[in-house]
Amino acid sequence: MSYTVNLSSNQRLTVVNQGTQTLITLVSSSPGQQQSQSNSFTTGNWTSAPQLYKTGSGFILQLNSDRGKHHILIQGNSMSTTTTSSMQNAVQLDLESISDRTSSPNNVEFEPMQPMKPMKPMQPMKPMKMGDMSMDINQMSMQMGNMSLSMEKEQKSTSTKHFCTQCGQETKIGDRFCGSCGHKLDN
Incomplete structure (x- = not known):
C-alpha cells in the first residue's frame, strides 16, 4: 500500500508499507534542484489507510497497524515518532x-528539471592601472615605470645601450674591450 500528498507547492510526501516497515519519503524541489529524504519506521503491517493531519507545528501521520497506533511528526525536512494522540x-x-511501482524509494516520481542554460562567454579583462604601473592580462604584459615584461613570442628591445658583463659599465657599440676594467667584450 502506497500513498502520496503535496504538503506544499514544493514538498511532496510519499508513504509506503513494506512488510513491517513504513517508508516515508519527502521530496523537496526548487528551481533547478530536487532533494529526496527517506526514513524507515518499524510499524507493522497497516490495517487501514494512513491518515495525515496538519497541525500548528507541522504534520502528524497516523498509522494503524497490527502492532497498534503510531504517530510520526513531520516538521520541515525532519521526521520522528511521537506519542501525540x-x-x-x-x-x-x-x-x-x-501504485507500488512508482512508490518505492528508488522510483519516486520527480518533476523534470528545466534544462540548464549555457554559460555566457567571459568578457576580456580590462587592463589594470595603478600609478605608473599597468597590467594587461589579455596581452600578458606588465609595465612599471620604464621596465616592461611581455609574454609575446618575439620580444623587441628598445634599448641600444650595451654594458660590460664583468663590471657593468656602459660601453659603446664597436668596443672590443671595456674602457673601465679591460674585459674582452662579446659583440
Missing part, C-alpha cells in the same frame, strides 16, 4: 493512493 485544531489532509 491529541489532534486538537488539526486539519485532516487527503492522501492519494498510488
